[in-house]
Amino acid sequence: MKTFQDLQEGLQDPNIFKAFFLAGGPGSGKSFVVRKTTGGTGLRIVNSDDIFEKYLKDAGLEMDMRTTRAERE
Numbered sequence: 155m156k157t158f159q160d161l162q163e164g165l166q167d168p169n170i171f172k173a174f175f176l177a178g179g180p181g182s183g184k185s186f187v188v189r190k191t192t193g194g195t196g197l198r199i200v201n202s203d204d205i206f207e208k209y210l211k212d213a214g215l216e217m218d219m220r221t222t223r224a225e226r227e
Contacts, residue, residue, distance in 0.1 A: 172197065 174197065178184045188199055210217055 174192070176184050176187060192199060207217060
């Protein structure tokens with residue numbers, strides 16, 4: 155998992171105003187496309203799952219999203 159520092163942009167970041175968004179279902183090849191298209195560009199790759207996992211952990215929540223509230227109680 156990435157640290158908050160890895161995810162944070164700084165004022166001196168040369169790519170601060172550049173973004174490439176990619177969306178798709180699980181297993182659709184998003185990571186494959188990112189690896190094949192961004193190599194050598196210097197862009198920082200941020201996977202929203204990394205951020206989501208960090209906030210779940212910080213909140214003390216489980217990462218197993220299949221569990222319903224009724225099952226936990």
